[in-house]
Amino acid sequence: MSAKTDVAILGASGYTGAELVRMLLGHPNVRIAALTADRKAGTTMADAFPQFYGVDLPRLVTIAEVDWSGIDAVFCALPHATTQAVLKGLPERIKIVDLSADFRLSDPAAYEYWYGAPHQAVELQKEAVYGITEFARDRVAKARLVANPGCYTTCSQLPVIPLLEAKAVDPDEIVVDAKSGVTGAGRSLKESNLFTEVSEGFHAYGVGHHRHMAELEEGFSRAAGRPVIPSFTPHLVPMNRGMLATVYLKPVGDHTPQSLHEILATRFAGEPFVHVLPFGTVPQTRHVRGTNRAHISVFADRRPGRAIVMCVIDNLVKGASGQAIQNLNVMMGWPETTALEAVGFFP
Amino acid sequence: MSAKTDVAILGASGYTGAELVRMLLGHPNVRIAALTADRKAGTTMADAFPQFYGVDLPRLVTIAEVDWSGIDAVFCALPHATTQAVLKGLPERIKIVDLSADFRLSDPAAYEYWYGAPHQAVELQKEAVYGITEFARDRVAKARLVANPGCYTTCSQLPVIPLLEAKAVDPDEIVVDAKSGVTGAGRSLKESNLFTEVSEGFHAYGVGHHRHMAELEEGFSRAAGRPVIPSFTPHLVPMNRGMLATVYLKPVGDHTPQSLHEILATRFAGEPFVHVLPFGTVPQTRHVRGTNRAHISVFADRRPGRAIVMCVIDNLVKGASGQAIQNLNVMMGWPETTALEAVGFFP
Amino acid sequence: MSAKTDVAILGASGYTGAELVRMLLGHPNVRIAALTADRKAGTTMADAFPQFYGVDLPRLVTIAEVDWSGIDAVFCALPHATTQAVLKGLPERIKIVDLSADFRLSDPAAYEYWYGAPHQAVELQKEAVYGITEFARDRVAKARLVANPGCYTTCSQLPVIPLLEAKAVDPDEIVVDAKSGVTGAGRSLKESNLFTEVSEGFHAYGVGHHRHMAELEEGFSRAAGRPVIPSFTPHLVPMNRGMLATVYLKPVGDHTPQSLHEILATRFAGEPFVHVLPFGTVPQTRHVRGTNRAHISVFADRRPGRAIVMCVIDNLVKGASGQAIQNLNVMMGWPETTALEAVGFFP
Amino acid sequence: MSAKTDVAILGASGYTGAELVRMLLGHPNVRIAALTADRKAGTTMADAFPQFYGVDLPRLVTIAEVDWSGIDAVFCALPHATTQAVLKGLPERIKIVDLSADFRLSDPAAYEYWYGAPHQAVELQKEAVYGITEFARDRVAKARLVANPGCYTTCSQLPVIPLLEAKAVDPDEIVVDAKSGVTGAGRSLKESNLFTEVSEGFHAYGVGHHRHMAELEEGFSRAAGRPVIPSFTPHLVPMNRGMLATVYLKPVGDHTPQSLHEILATRFAGEPFVHVLPFGTVPQTRHVRGTNRAHISVFADRRPGRAIVMCVIDNLVKGASGQAIQNLNVMMGWPETTALEAVGFFP
Structure with missing residues (x-):
């Protein structure tokens, strides 16, 4: 017993x-x-x-x-x-x-x-x-x-859902460009997962029809209160662990990149695992490796009226x-x- | 002599x-x-x-x-x-x-x-x-x-300029998410270029204010016949060589992802170094490593009315x-x- | 307080x-x-x-x-x-x-x-x-x-000192071929530590005159009760962490690779951090990464009358x-x- | 025609x-x-x-x-x-x-x-x-x-056979510690060749019974005019291409590390692909990558009366x-x- x-x-x-x-x-x-x-x-x-x-x-x-x-x-x-x-x-x-x-x-x-x-x-x-x-x-x-x-959904939804719920960004203008380490593919035997096929190179996969999209769209739609379909492209990074979502957003109303940052900082204040870095600070996958943490940041885009939000996690942990x-x-x-x-x- | x-x-x-x-x-x-x-x-x-x-x-x-x-x-x-x-x-x-x-x-x-x-x-x-x-x-x-x-400009302009010249895409709706190998940073001594700081991790840099943007905007603007400012974010891949630009575009008029592919295939037919892969084929940086080649491809985006264009080059060669x-x-x-x-x- | x-x-x-x-x-x-x-x-x-x-x-x-x-x-x-x-x-x-x-x-x-x-x-x-x-x-x-x-000394002395103390191997016939991850070089700015100079390649360094030799020789000599100078060559592995010492030894007297394994297994039985794997099992640096562990193993060499001993540690931890x-x-x-x-x- | x-x-x-x-x-x-x-x-x-x-x-x-x-x-x-x-x-x-x-x-x-x-x-x-x-x-x-x-044999025999033929080293005292990139394992689907199993780690394989030994022994024996069995251990480096053999030798007679260097330099003078670097210069696999070259060097060992010889090749080319x-x-x-x-x- x-x-x-x-x-x-x-x-x-x-x-x-x-x-x-x-x-x-x-x-x-x-x-x-x-x-x-x-x-x-x-x-x-x-x-x-x-x-x-x-x-x-x-x-x-x-x-x-x-x-x-x-x-x-x-x-x-x-x-x-x-x-x-x-x-x-x-x-x-x-x-x-x-x-x-x-x-x-x-x-x-x-x-x-x-x-x-x-x-x-x-x-x-x-x-x-x-x-x-x-x-x-x-x-x-x-x-x-x-x-x-899933890892892609966690990494993409953490920084975006609070903004959709706050109606701070345009749900029709979301681009999620995601990058993952190779452990995301598991331990199964596929030629495309061999060291020799992955190392010293970079590429996208599942472009336009990756299964994680279903999860992503469900979550975004629930948060926005109406159907949302983002652009979403996963890429494979020659590293074992880590995931970065680079998300391009269009703030609406009076919202600015800075106000998006504020929404996220407020939303995650006190959260033990989700840390919103100071505005404009680049998050790196290596700094959350092996942990349940997410590091999030927001940036002004040079393209007028746009913001960039990033989130990093360890794909095998958080x-x-x-x-x-x-x-x-x-x-x-x-x-x-x-x-x-x-x-x-x-x- | x-x-x-x-x-x-x-x-x-x-x-x-x-x-x-x-x-x-x-x-x-x-x-x-x-x-x-x-x-x-x-x-x-x-x-x-x-x-x-x-x-x-x-x-x-x-x-x-x-x-x-x-x-x-x-x-x-x-x-x-x-x-x-x-x-x-x-x-x-x-x-x-x-x-x-x-x-x-x-x-x-x-x-x-x-x-x-x-x-x-x-x-x-x-x-x-x-x-x-x-x-x-x-x-x-x-x-x-x-x-x-520059490498970022070459990689981003090759697949986009023909589309802007053909007025096939909306110049105000361009997102260039770019990824580069570490040789792009040259041989200079910076902590951020150490093996230990680059390997087994991934991150963006110069977000919102990278100098390559000036070049990029000049070329896009010339092609579009009016000022163009795209979203542009460079990222560092833990590999020596290679660059991928993932470009999110909005076809205009009757244009579709397929017609964008046709424009590019026609434009680069006969070019010795620029190869437009079949529609929907993922290009990989490793396949152009050490060469002056560019591999380009076009994809339908699941987001309605959008297309994704990708280009890979060797940043040190092409x-x-x-x-x-x-x-x-x-x-x-x-x-x-x-x-x-x-x-x-x-x- | x-x-x-x-x-x-x-x-x-x-x-x-x-x-x-x-x-x-x-x-x-x-x-x-x-x-x-x-x-x-x-x-x-x-x-x-x-x-x-x-x-x-x-x-x-x-x-x-x-x-x-x-x-x-x-x-x-x-x-x-x-x-x-x-x-x-x-x-x-x-x-x-x-x-x-x-x-x-x-x-x-x-x-x-x-x-x-x-x-x-x-x-x-x-x-x-x-x-x-x-x-x-x-x-x-x-x-x-x-x-x-030092990391090289720890990794080399752990599997060898018990054998020298037991007078089971010839002190004049020790070859230590050691391999280390790049963190062993610290965070200092040297061209030779750049990602681009380390990745996708392998080489030795400090051949014949590395400072760790002094430590190594002191420990071996103390254990053998007389001066010992081994061959020792450090190599740089394109990885962040981990160290492997491949040690070539000549058992003396009635000793065999199996009896060397027994000496080590007995010597480290009950040790919380030093694990002697079954005879002939290859230790890998990746399995002790981030921990204070050492994995040790012994092998029969095809060269008659010789044994091979290996030890792996995380160079930054143990x-x-x-x-x-x-x-x-x-x-x-x-x-x-x-x-x-x-x-x-x-x- | x-x-x-x-x-x-x-x-x-x-x-x-x-x-x-x-x-x-x-x-x-x-x-x-x-x-x-x-x-x-x-x-x-x-x-x-x-x-x-x-x-x-x-x-x-x-x-x-x-x-x-x-x-x-x-x-x-x-x-x-x-x-x-x-x-x-x-x-x-x-x-x-x-x-x-x-x-x-x-x-x-x-x-x-x-x-x-x-x-x-x-x-x-x-x-x-x-x-x-x-x-x-x-x-x-x-x-x-x-x-x-084979790659291991080429890399090990190039620097050693001339020395055996010259009777400059003791055939019974040869240790070949070899390291190979992952392409040596080919494109076949094995768990041990997955990126996730190879990257950020180092280990030996086939210790004491690798098939390349047969080839190695035949060549060494022919050169020495009598049976030779060296110690030979292959290791797997987390890189695609490249091989290094670190060879520990015992010069005999009046021979010294310097005279071994001279024998090799003379033997390979005029060879288009085999280059003997200046005495004590460390060869690196990355400098012969993609080429048919071998770079060889010789070092004095701190262990008295011993020499170290190294050879690098691209395992897929030379x-x-x-x-x-x-x-x-x-x-x-x-x-x-x-x-x-x-x-x-x-x-």
Whole structure:
């Protein structure tokens, strides 16, 4: 028997799984009770990730092998589309943070459009709370299932949603030019993820039809109170971690770049993880690496009547596993920063 | 006596200098007659760049030591603002390609605004031809002094100027989000250029006030026939070479992303260095590395009524030394591709 | 008044300084009371290292400005040769961990030979304890001044010293081929540390005359009970952090690669930071990044009668700031792993 | 009809295949007549390698589809072990340079030991000439089939074989610590070759049992006139191209590091691709990138009576495709440097 909350991590042999393990090892209220990795079942976490050599952790098992009777909470880091069937089958008392895209879209039709198949767990989808924690804290606190947002959406929505809600920018004039490190593509074997194909080069991908757009548009539309479709282009940076969204905006009414900065600074004042830098200060991905932080800044554009907003996060932490733990902390009523306080290292 | 054209390279110990030497060594009409590097005078090119070990090249000398009597043409790769005095003093018969920014702005007032000091060679500035070769071939052919364009400007103007000239896009709705490798910063000692400060991270710089904007605006304005100010943000990619401009545009009238693609494909058909990829094909910087090529592509944006245009170049070649040689080839009446034919290597 | 120990960090604006701050922020017994950085005095730690944005830390001051009255312990991360005068002047009650090379050599003549000037604080030098913690725990516990070992020495001595002490390998047949990330060179402005000069390439440096050799030879000689001079070559890896020592050894007597593995496994059993991997398992620097860990392994060499031993560390942590904190923990009688427990992240 | 030699490249969609195409495009005597890539048959070289966009090249076909009637020479860049059957079936008049390991070992028993299966083309194996061009020029000139050496062997044997032949070093005291860029692993899909698994880290592989050892030992033994087994450890550097061999040697008799340098300088004087740098000058992989060059240097070791020799090459050029073209040039009686003259670029 444990006074701690027993947690299972499904899909522990991927990068987000490893990040969950790393951070939960420092969580005073959590015991890692089960780790699954269907293809690597039978081996250890240290086999998959030697940074855990010598650390006491349960062996990797298949999902079918998990004894759910003692599990209180689940982090689900399975591939997109494989998650619905698994989560549908879990006992109702278990709290879930799902890191896949499966429950992020509230509209089943939108899910089917973007993912090419009907949703397999429509009831659960209705119940799921989309959890950029800073925007959904109250609903996350009461949720059984939190759909943990994607990295691109987190990075793009954090600096823009408060401005849309304040009706400070024109919803039809949003350009999000986003750049991500390679861990965003996960650990899967694709020629395009080889070192030799990524290093010493730069390119965009998914131009005009990236799946993250659905999430992005839902959030922007909800904030604006009407349909919003931004320009959105993801790019691949030859680095492991980090994400930058450069957002071009058109302030409306009396708004100026400076007033946008004020809105964001006020909105995020007191937030432990979201820091609005002084006006015109360039945020860098390297300074939030390994942490749950977001650094946001606002700039005057030389193009008259325009503003530029930037946000950086670590795509694996605030963009995935860190925000997942932040959400669990809120769901469980624990201090929100538990296990997430560490400052990152640079270089 | 040499049947070849004797060429001097001023500022040979920087990266653009080394690139000029590398490519000119394969130029059948050129003899490298003088190499200057004021601080490294007395040493050899192989001391500064060991890739030239064993190659027969003149020693590095100061500019003052150059015997101009036999020199027919000069590549000037000196730092910005140091160039005007040097070029003013050269014999009139010498053809010049200047890689600095000193002669790129046709308006002396604009120069003074952006560079903080009056221009020192206003007469030369009037005479200088701004040389994106594909757009200025005829004037380059007759020029004595060509102002070789900056890398950001080349990369941004190549895909946009034909569209502005065709009045196919709204000049007030241009966003250029540009990304550059680190060689763009040259070989100078700045903390921000250290490996440890650049690697494993990504950030913007010069947001809202980068000097390349002046060049960019002049070119766009000339093409549009009226003042144009785009949004322009440069970013630093942790790689040595390569540049990508992601340009967000608003087609006007009946124009569509497809018709923009057609305009560009037609405009650059037959160009040896500028290749318009099939509609929707992502260009990658790594595929033009080490070459004078530009790869351009056009995409439909999911945002209604918008298009995305991308261009990749090697910032040191088409963005600097390669275009400089291309310009000299045109000035001398040589085949334009001489010494620039090599296909790049990847990885 | 604070129940915590007040600590000053001298030289906080370098990489080892930043690492000290990062880890000490998680130390329950320590309060960071003073941070010095002579050239950046007056600015904040977040100015020098934006990862600390929003973290409550004292401003950067000059060493002269420090009020020593409340300081209990000092980490000195000043450049080599500048440290002696500073430390000589400190009140006797202050415990010191010095990360420079100034007190690492016990022989003043050796210091003068390698550093080209007589030692300025010979009395302190005599008193200093050379602190690879695992080998000097008892003496560190009683020390006032610990000379924190260099990264190359830590990485090379950890796997070799137990073998020399056991007389299991021939002291005249040691080849240490070492590879380091670029942070080992610090944050100083040298052309050879530019991104463009380091990335996409590999080379050795200081071949045959690197200053770390003095430290290395002292430690090996002490362990062997007679003078030992190994072959030692450092190389620069295009990465930020990490160090690998590949050591070629000749087992003597009945010793075999397997028995060397056994000696090391036994010697380090129970050590919290030094892990001996199973025989023949390749250690990787990335798996100890950001941590105070060392991973060691032993291999049979195809060359008859030889063995290969490898050790990886993070040069900034076990090779510098982490070991410094480990040493302070021992000096203060605190649990040795305090503030050093976190598992590293990969990728 | 073509006055040029018609060449086929088997396995054109790998990295060595792409390098062959790149360099042969500049070869005045060669026409690329056929390109095979079994899995990508039907597509174009530009599909596999967009750097060739717009270049006139034959489509990729299967080996079975090649019309051999017009083919004069073949570069075979197929995976190890798949090559024997293919080459056995070629018309006798066709000259072959094989870049696989299949014909590198003269001893069929050694082949079977290292590759786990009997050789399928023993007659051809006997006929094959192992072609480090500088050591085998005369035999290459008369060969029908040249076994193009591996990158590790080329890099290690170039600086050591002349010393063994001169009996200047002890054959029993050779340590080769080698480091390679990631292209050495080819374009195949392995988790260990992902960007995320390679970047920001360093490690050895194949310790004590790498297949290149067979080749290495054969060459060293032939040069020494008796069996030689060196220590040999390959390491993976987070960069695309480049290889460094750091070799620890014991001069014998009156030999000194300086006399070893003299032997090498004399041996390679006049060689177009192998450059012996001044004594004690550190060679860097980046300075030979993209070229067929080797830079060699010699150092005094602080360990008494020892020397350190280093050699750098580009593993894909002098270590593979460049040397293959050099060998074809010799086989055909063309100037040996044809198509290989270009200086590399750095950065």
